[in-house]
Amino acid sequence: xxxxxxxxxxxxxxxxxxxxxxxxxxxxxxxxxxxxxxxxxxxxxxxxxxxxxxxxxxxxxxxxxxxxxxxxxxxxxxxxxxxxxxxxxxxxxxxxxxxxxxxxxxxxxxxxxxxxxxxxxxxxxxxxxxxxxxxxxxxxxxxxxxxxxxxxxxxxxxxxxxxxxxxxxxxxxxxxxxxxxxxxxxxxxxxxxxxxxxxxxxxxxxxxxxxxxxxxxxxxxxxxxxxxxxxxxxxxxxxxxxxxxxxxxxxxxxxxxxxxxxxxxxxxxxxxxxxxxxxxxxxxxxxxxxxxxxxxxxxxxxxxxxxxxxxxxxxxxxxxxxxxxxxxxxxxxxxxxxxxxxxxxxxxxxxxxxxxxxxxxxxxxxxxxxxxxxxxxxxxxxxxxxxxxxxxxxxxxxxxxxxxxxxxxxxxxxxxxxxxxxx
Amino acid sequence: xxxxxxxxxxxxxxxxxxxxxxxxxxxxxxxxxxxxxxxxxxxxxxxxxxxxxxxxxxxxxxxxxxxxxxxxxxxxxxxxxx
Numbered sequence: 466x467x468x469x470x471x472x473x474x475x476x477x478x479x480x481x482x483x484x485x486x487x488x489x490x491x492x493x494x495x496x497x498x499x500x501x502x503x504x505x506x507x508x509x510x511x512x513x514x515x516x517x518x519x520x521x522x523x524x525x526x527x528x529x530x531x532x533x534x535x536x537x538x539x540x541x542x543x544x545x546x547x548x549x550x551x552x553x554x555x556x557x558x559x560x561x562x563x564x565x566x567x568x569x570x571x572x573x574x575x576x577x578x579x580x581x582x583x584x585x586x587x588x589x590x591x592x593x594x595x596x597x598x599x600x601x602x603x604x605x606x607x608x609x610x611x612x613x614x615x616x617x618x619x620x621x622x623x624x625x626x627x628x629x630x631x632x633x634x635x636x637x638x639x640x641x642x643x644x645x646x647x648x649x650x651x652x653x654x655x656x657x658x659x660x661x662x663x664x665x666x667x668x669x670x671x672x673x674x675x676x677x678x679x680x681x682x683x684x685x686x687x688x689x690x691x692x693x694x695x696x697x698x699x700x701x702x703x704x705x706x707x708x709x710x711x712x713x714x715x716x717x718x719x720x721x722x723x724x725x726x727x728x729x730x731x732x733x734x735x736x737x738x739x740x741x742x743x744x745x746x747x748x749x750x751x752x753x754x755x756x757x758x759x760x761x762x763x764x765x766x767x768x769x770x771x772x773x774x775x776x777x778x779x780x781x782x783x784x785x786x787x788x789x790x791x792x793x794x795x796x797x798x799x800x801x802x803x804x805x806x807x808x809x810x811x812x813x814x815x816x817x818x819x820x821x822x823x824x825x826x827x828x829x830x831x832x833x834x835x836x837x838x839x840x841x842x843x844x845x846x847x848x849x850x851x852x853x854x855x856x857x858x859x860x861x862x863x864x865x866x867x868x869x870x871x872x873x874x875x876x877x878x879x880x881x882x883x884x885x886x887x888x
Numbered sequence: 889x890x891x892x893x894x895x896x897x898x899x900x901x902x903x904x905x906x907x908x909x910x911x912x913x914x915x916x917x918x919x920x921x922x923x924x925x926x927x928x929x930x931x932x933x934x935x936x937x938x939x940x941x942x943x944x945x946x947x948x949x950x951x952x953x954x955x956x957x958x959x960x961x962x963x964x965x966x967x968x969x970x
Contacts, residue, residue: 531904532905535904563909599937602931603934
């Protein structure tokens with residue numbers, strides 16, 4: 466018998482708000498975290514906009530010592546540590562004391578795309594300068610893929626599985642489902658899951674070169690055509706981290722914890738880079754299958770979905786995503802669920818997109834609102850012909866939600882879909 | 889440079905790497921850096937780099953192997969700054 470799994474803590478470091486309360490206000494009001502970066506202009510980027518969270522020195526010191534912050538130069542690991550520790554605190558759980566045993570029932574799965582790219586650059590310059598001995602002791606910890614989970618593991622004293630996953634833009638959603646499995650199968654009581662992505666030119670450059678980011682709004686960063694818009698011609702790269710503390714329902718009830726949502730189930734699959742899928746483009750059949758498998762795993766019918774938190778990146782692929790949802794759920798027009806995308810406010814936070822967006826989805830489910838789709842008008846005609854415009858709200862909508870779906874899709878033709886329910 | 893002068897420059901470098909539960913007053917010339925002061929052994933390389941910067945010297949791999957106590961550091965610095 467599988468254990469039921471719930472979410473009892475959230476943490477977020479987003480370009481439009483650091484911390485759950487600031488972030489909640491930001492998404493309700495449609496606040497944009499997209500900015501112009503002179504550095505990107507000076508480096509001849511086509512897209513000179515980005516989404517970068519503002520982390521105060523005080524916030525850094527809430528979890529890291531002066532020694533840990535010495536020569537610290539890994540933005541993604543910093544974001545992950547803060548989001549993860551905030552989620553633990555939000556769940557009202559305490560780290561193990563230094564003289565105590567590890568928390569054997571608490572594990573961590575915190576993913577990233579690449580990790581510590583600024584620190585890696587620093588190291589490469591020293592190595593090429595024949596000065597490898599000057600790297601110091603923190604080069605490995607600040608560039609390893611498992612950097613966030615390793616730092617968090619030490620701060621918390623986690624004694625269960627402590628690892629990192631990587632599946633491009635599906636990383637955060639996949640991390641949640643991996644943590645869910647660990648608890649559902651009785652292998653852990655608590656799993657701190659999430660994902661992170663570095664900020665800056667070295668992580669964003671490859672996307673700029675591929676021309677998947679937008680070049681049209683360098684002079685008007687607050688007016689970038691958002692996801693599902695007819696004008697959308699590419700995303701703005703973002704960064705940050707999102708985290709969630711997963712816990713068995715049994716344990717959460719026993720300690721009277723705040724339950725944000727139950728994870729009913731989900732699915733992860735791959736399009737095999739066949740049937741229209743490639744390294745960079747999704748196989749539509751695989752996306753539909755992933756959504757259907759998630760519904761089946763969650764044991765609900767498509768008609769129960771009230772709201773979808775889309776992957777929707779503000780690229781030419783948005784109409785295809787809507788079509789895939791519509792076909793997978795067999796719902797269209799006014800029968801289609803509400804749908805929105807956070808990427809209009811924060812850009813595409815890449816490996817962190819899934820986790821930051823999951824935090825936004827859980828907040829909407831818990832508090833009963835749907836955040837506005839920003840700069841979405843006019844809606845792409847192909848989308849408008851598939852679903853009713855009333856399902857793509859341009860303003861804050863207060864409405865109770867019961868069952869919601871979140872999906873993320875990424876390079877490598879990876880797909881992940883999860884179903885949450887309010888309890 | 890006298891041993892005292894070296895020690896007075898060395899002490900703040902070591903202090904940076906002390907764990908939170910070890911006080912600066914516990915550092916003395918005989919202290920073993922990892923066993924007594926409880927400094928994470930990974931930080932020994934950082935202490936060496938900081939010493940190199942502060943005293944404008946360079947350590948070799950076999951010098952580093954000899955570094956166990958505060959006194960070892962003082963003697964090594966003394967040799968290199970002669």
